[in-house]
Amino acid sequence: MVNSELQPEASVNVSTSAGGRTDSKNGVGGRKRRLVLFQMVMLAAVLGLVWYGFGRYVLAPVQSSAVPQYVGSLRLASHVEGTEALTEINRLHGTSISLQNAFIAEYKAEYGGDHLTVWAGNAGSDPAAADLISRMVKGIERGGTGFTNLRQVKVAGHDVWQADGVGGNFFFYKSSETGDRVIWLTIEGSDSVSLLESAVRVF
Numbered sequence: 001m002v003n004s005e006l007q008p009e010a011s012v013n014v015s016t017s018a019g020g021r022t023d024s025k026n027g028v029g030g031r032k033r034r035l036v037l038f039q040m041v042m043l044a045a046v047l048g049l050v051w052y053g054f055g056r057y058v059l060a061p062v063q064s065s066a067v068p069q070y071v072g073s074l075r076l077a078s079h080v081e082g083t084e085a086l087t088e089i090n091r092l093h094g095t096s097i098s099l100q101n102a103f104i105a106e107y108k109a110e111y112g113g114d115h116l117t118v119w120a121g122n123a124g125s126d127p128a129a130a131d132l133i134s135r136m137v138k139g140i141e142r143g144g145t146g147f148t149n150l151r152q153v154k155v156a157g158h159d160v161w162q163a164d165g166v167g168g169n170f171f172f173y174k175s176s177e178t179g180d181r182v183i184w185l186t187i188e189g190s191d192s193v194s195l196l197e198s199a200v201r202v203f
Contacts, residue, residue: 067079067081067103067105068202070107071107071116071118071195071198071199071202071203072194072195072198072199073109073110073114074107074108074109074114074115074116074195075107075108075109075110076105076106076107077106077107077108078105078106079103079104079105079106080103080104081101081102081103082101082102082103085102085103085104086099086101086102086121088104089102089104089119089121097121097132098123098124098128098132099121099122099123099124100122100123100124100180101121101122102119102120102121102122103118103120104117104118104119104120105117105118105120106118109189113189113190114187114188114189114190114191114195115168115187115188115189116185116186116187116188116189116195116199117185117186118183118184118185118199118203119183119184119185119186120175120181120182120183120184120203121181121182122178122180122181123180123181123182124180125179125180126174126179126180128180129174129175129179129180129181129182130174132182133161133172133173133174133182136161136172136182137150137161140163146165146166147163147164147165147170148163148164148165149163149164150162150163151163155171155173155196155197155200156197156200156201158173158176158200159173160172160173160196160200161173167186167188168186168187168188169186169187169188169192169196170184170185170186170187171184171185171187171196171199172184172185173200175203177203181203183199183203185199185203187199
């Protein structure tokens with residue numbers, strides 16, 4: 001009789017003990033799951049930062065120091081460089097010009113109005129740039145280019161060639177900042193003199 005009465009108590013004790021172990025296991029398991037989840041979140045954050053840095057500094061296009069963001073009050077609206085710019089310059093001239101590098105930059109006023117296009121080409125040396133300027137002068141003087149009334153003016157202490165044509169005021173010169181660079185400017189707006197001075201100082 002004693003044994004039969006004690007057996008249920010033993011069963012209850014065993015059952016209670018097993019429940020405690022289960023609760024303990026559940027608690028440990030929950031902590032492990034939370035730890036794994038935290039580690040996954042941290043890993044995702046680190047990978048996100050790495051990907052952002054890769055995209056920002058590796059995949060993003062490099063800002064060229066040769067193309068300033070502003071000329072006077074005008075802001076850079078678009079530009080092309082390298083092979084694309086060289087192809088466009090050769091297309092407009094209808095022949096291949098010996099340039100080592102080039103860029104084309106377009107500047108606009110914030111609310112419309114003045115507009116500036118800069119065509120810049122590196123001839124490779126100071127004499128080569130001077131020779132290109134000479135050929136441009138002779139070509140306009142021969143006629144048939146769409147430009148007339150060629151004359152030389154002084155702008156911000158630099159010698160600049162000016163020509164009349166359709167669609168703006170046209171200027172070209174050898175850059176004093178970079179001796180082998182030839183600059184062509186197309187200026188549209190009411191204050192072309194001020195904008196020309198700003199462009200010559202920048203380029």
